[in-house]
Amino acid sequence: MMSEAGGIDFLQIPLVALRARTRKVLSLGLNCTKVIPSPSGYPRDWRGLADIAKVSLPPCDNDPTASIICQWERTKSNVNDLREALKEIDRWDVLDDITEYLETDVKDYLNTSNNNDGCLQKIEPDFALTDDDVQRKEKGLGPQIYDAFLLFADEDKEFAMEIVHKLEGEYNAKLCLKDRDLLGGVSIEHEAIMRLISQRCNKVITVLSHSFCKSSVNKFFVAFAQALAIRQESRKIIPITYQNSKLDFPIQLQHYFILNYDRANNFGNFWDKLHQSIKAPVEKIREVQIEAPSNCKEIEWKSNSLPVKEWDCTKSVNKEKQCKELKVEELYTVDEACDNSSNNSAELERLKLTEAQQDSEPQSPASKLFKKTKKLFKKNKKKVPVLSS
Incomplete structure (x- = not known):
């Protein structure tokens, strides 16, 4: 025509x-x-x-x-x-x-x-995996990047289509579905899906149900997505469910927080939370190590103070020994030592040394009381005889 x-x-x-x-x-x-x-x-x-x-x-x-x-x-x-x-x-x-x-x-x-010998345009097989890739190639653009890959069982297709309608229609998200977006003739379907999940999709939404948990293919893709999450140190899988009955979740998802359609709607909008989960940026946690400058050296701390002797209150006090030690000092004051011409300098030095040693050594409660009494009488320049027991 x-x-x-x-x-x-x-x-x-x-x-x-x-x-x-x-x-x-x-x-x-x-x-x-x-x-x-x-x-x-x-x-x-x-x-x-x-x-x-x-x-x-x-x-x-x-x-x-x-x-x-x-x-x-x-x-x-x-x-x-x-x-x-x-x-x-x-x-x-x-x-x-x-x-x-x-x-x-x-x-x-x-x-x-x-x-070009009858060939309009050659598209690399590694490039074109979906319909969007073909359209973007014709415009000179790169491959399509999707917000999430939607993984579901055939029995849950109705709820999956509701997810597509809500997220793409109201939240302007870009989802990837195997039956809708994958090009015909792509060699090895599982390999193409794995490449989409790892290279083209930021997240993987899994619609958990009894049929999903029984599918070995779905379990394989879940395990693959979890391995990617561990390697990339990011959150990859977003598990959701719309069934309230108890499910035997795959072992990879047993410790995940699962969005429940009915329970989430009781506390807010399920679709808002799902969209926020898809769009939420996840940054890798980096370990920060603080290194000292090369010109810094370690300084060993040394104390010049004398070791402090602790007073053991559990031991009995030898009153006779303490009184004999104090007899040497009880009749002398600083003023009397200065007035004595024969022992002026020697007695003064000996008295100061003895007082310093007494101050540094631990004292018993009895000696402290005796010392206070002695100082009181020294102030009045009186001599107090000490009676030995």
Whole structure:
């Protein structure tokens, strides 16, 4: 079939020839839901396009038209199929909007095909894992980074779709789902999911249920995510559950705090808490070591004070010995020693030395009382005889 302008055969042009600008116009025109169907009975929006293309409806996608085009172009569809589909769903307005862009895209595709031996664009297999990667590659952007990978059992698909609808629709989060985002033909599905979890997804949301806990595949991905968390020293797994019955959690998750849908709603908004858990930044804890400058040296502390003798109150006091030691000092005062011409200097030095030694040595309670009494009488310059027992 030939177009009206330029004589271009759209039957020979695959859908991969559509550039980002054309895809954007298609999304703007078809993403809005229409109530009145077309004369042929198809919905006049992206749902009708999905029916004609015979692709699965994208669940809770922000751009369903782009997802449909990405799925459709994996088949042997061409640009003419797209034009006929727009006519079938009675969207002539969208067809008019993209006609000029289609002609430009086809010319660019033909020029590129001639220069590259019929190959429009080579996308590295390590780069393209999801539909978003293909779209970003065409725009010259890097691979898509997701906020979280959603891991759930097939029996919990309804609750998983509610998570996607809430987080992507109301909180503008970007989630990755195996059945929705993974490209067809990717070799070794488990390996692709492991690469997405380790390189493209910041967190892993696990919807815990009886079916999930019985799945060996899900347990494997949980163990892999936990190993990444240990190696990266960060919080990777966010376990949630909507079942109040007792579950036999995997051993890797038994010590995690699990968000419970019913209990969390009793104390606030479950979705707010889940979104905050995804967006919460987690920094690695670094050990800070304080090192002394190289010019600092250790100084050994030494005390010049004399060792202090402790008084042992448990031992009996020898009163006779104490009184004999005090007889030498009881009849002399400092003034009398100075007045005595024969023993002036020698007695003074001996008296000072004896008093210093007495002050430094521990004294018994009896000697302290005796010393106080002696000082009182010395003040009046009187001599007090000491009677031996």
